[in-house]
Amino acid sequence: MKPRLGVLRLPHAEGLPLPAYETAGSAGMDLVAAVEEASPLRIGSGERCLVPTGLVIQLPEGHEAQVRPRSGLALKHGVTVLNAPGTVDQDYRGEVKVLLINHGAEPFEIIRGMRIAQMVICRVAMVDLHEMDVLNATVRGAGGFGSTGTGRRKDDRP
Ligand SMILES: O=c1ccn([C@H]2C[C@H](O)[C@@H](COP(=O)(O)OP(=O)(O)OP(=O)(O)O)O2)c(=O)[nH]1
Numbered sequence: 083m084k085p086r087l088g089v090l091r092l093p094h095a096e097g098l099p100l101p102a103y104e105t106a107g108s109a110g111m112d113l114v115a116a117v118e119e120a121s122p123l124r125i126g127s128g129e130r131c132l133v134p135t136g137l138v139i140q141l142p143e144g145h146e147a148q149v150r151p152r153s154g155l156a157l158k159h160g161v162t163v164l165n166a167p168g169t170v171d172q173d174y175r176g177e178v179k180v181l182l183i184n185h186g187a188e189p190f191e192i193i194r195g196m197r198i199a200q201m202v203i204c205r206v207a208m209v210d211l212h213e214m215d216v217l218n219a220t221v222r223g224a225g226g227f228g229s230t231g232t233g234r235r236k237d238d239r240p
């Protein structure tokens with residue numbers, strides 16, 4: 083059985099579709115903008131804006147929701163989620179909001195009901211932190227940031 087996601091609809095989301103998986107195999111549920119019908123949000127080129135969804139959610143224990151961009155909006159308009167992936171904590175009981183930024187050259191208008199982002203529900207590992215004096219040795223060691231590049235493959239510039 084799938085874990086249950088509780089959803090509370092705020093008055094300004096009245097009449098809007100709830101997030102839903104568009105296909106059986108979709109990872110994310112699209113989130114729609116709960117802006118006033120009469121006053122769309124306009125994001126100027128280079129500007130950002132917090133878009134309401136009109137929804138409060140109750141995540142299953144041990145889960146988070148990630149707010150991720152829709153690739154179509156990014157490709158066609160340069161509009162993406164600034165803090166992607168946005169983190170909605172399991173214990174958050176405020177309205178889920180989407181922080182969009184317009185990297186495009188033209189202003190972008192968000193109208194009521196527009197699908198602006200997608201929400202992916204993920205399991206979260208919670209850990210206990212143990213401060214240690216020595217950590218176990220590994221082949222990689224402290225190497226990172228391209229340390230395994232040899233410069234011999236054509237996709238692998240030194
Ligand atoms: O895209 C997002 C990101 C966050 N949130 C909400 C849910 C999340 O649980 C809360 C806090 O988010 P985050 O921890 O990323 O922000 P913060 O700057 O660390 O704020 P806080 O001190 O409240 O944790 O804000 C959203 O609605 N949308």
Ligand SMILES: [Mg+2]
Nearest residue numbers: 169170171174
């Ligand atoms: Mg935080």
